[in-house]
Amino acid sequence: MDATAAGRSRTQNHGNVEDVVQLDIRQLHRLNVLRPQQLGSVSIPCRNQRPVNVTICGDPSGQAIWVRDPRIGSSAHIRLTIEWRPCRFGGRRPLFRCPACDRPTLGLFRSFYKWWCRRCAHLSYESQNQGELDRAVARVNALRWELDPADPGFDVNMSAFRDSDRIPKRPKGMRLETYQRILEWIREGEQEARVLLFKKLRLLPIHEPKGTRTRQRNRSRR
Ligand SMILES: [Zn+2]
Numbered sequence: 001m002d003a004t005a006a007g008r009s010r011t012q013n014h015g016n017v018e019d020v021v022q023l024d025i026r027q028l029h030r031l032n033v034l035r036p037q038q039l040g041s042v043s044i045p046c047r048n049q050r051p052v053n054v055t056i057c058g059d060p061s062g063q064a065i066w067v068r069d070p071r072i073g074s075s076a077h078i079r080l081t082i083e084w085r086p087c088r089f090g091g092r093r094p095l096f097r098c099p100a101c102d103r104p105t106l107g108l109f110r111s112f113y114k115w116w117c118r119r120c121a122h123l124s125y126e127s128q129n130q131g132e133l134d135r136a137v138a139r140v141n142a143l144r145w146e147l148d149p150a151d152p153g154f155d156v157n158m159s160a161f162r163d164s165d166r167i168p169k170r171p172k173g174m175r176l177e178t179y180q181r182i183l184e185w186i187r188e189g190e191q192e193a194r195v196l197l198f199k200k201l202r203l204l205p206i207h208e209p210k211g212t213r214t215r216q217r218n219r220s221r222r
Pocket residue numbers: 098099100101102103116117118119120121
C-alpha cells in the first residue's frame with residue numbers, strides 16, 4: 001500500500017466525488033482507448049470547473065493505460081493497471097486497480113495530483129447528504145451524462161412547467177435499444193423529479209408516477 005494513503009486517516013473527508021475529475025473505466029472502454037497502443041483523449045466534465053482533457057495511451061501489454069498528467073505544461077505519464085474480468089454472458093469487462101491500495105474499482109479520482117479510488121481519496125458522494133429531490137435530479141443527470149458528457153444537465157426548476165428541451169444524442173457504438181431504454185429512464189426520472197418538486201412546493205396532491213419505483217429496482221439489476 002502507498003505510504004501516503006496508509007498514513008491518511010480514514011475519517012478525513014476531502015470533498016465530494018462530484019467536484020473532482022474522475023476516470024470512469026466503462027467510459028474509456030466504450031471510447032476504445034484501452035486497446036494496446038491506442039492513443040485517445042477524453043474530455044471529463046467536472047462541476048464548477050471547465051472540462052478537463054485527459055490524454056490516454058494503451059500499454060502494449062493491454063493490461064494498463066498511460067495517462068498524461070492533465071496539468072497544463074506537464075508531460076508526465078502515470079501507468080494505471082487494468083484488470084480484465086470475464087462477463088457472465090461472454091466477453092470481458094475492465095476494472096482499474098487503485099494505484100494506492102490495489103483494490104479493483106470502476107473509477108479513479110484525481111486528488112492531490114494523483115489518481116486514487118474513492119476510499120483512498122477520502123471522497124464522499126454528495127448523494128449521501130442529499131434530499132429526495134436532489135437525488136432524483138442527480139439520477140437523471142447521471143443518465144444524461146452517460147449519453148453525452150457535455151450535456152448541460154437537467155434543471156428541474158426550469159423544466160417544471162415545460163418539457164425538457166434537449167435530448168442527448170446516441171453515442172457512437174451504442175445500440176439503439178440501449179439508447180431508447182436510457183431515454184425512457186431519463187423521461188421517467190425527469191417526471192419523478194417534477195412531481196417531487198411540486199410536492200415540495202405543495203402544488204400537487206402527494207402521489208408517485210405509476211411504475212417509477214418498480215422500474216428503478218429493475219434498473220439497478222441490469
Ligand atoms: Zn485505493
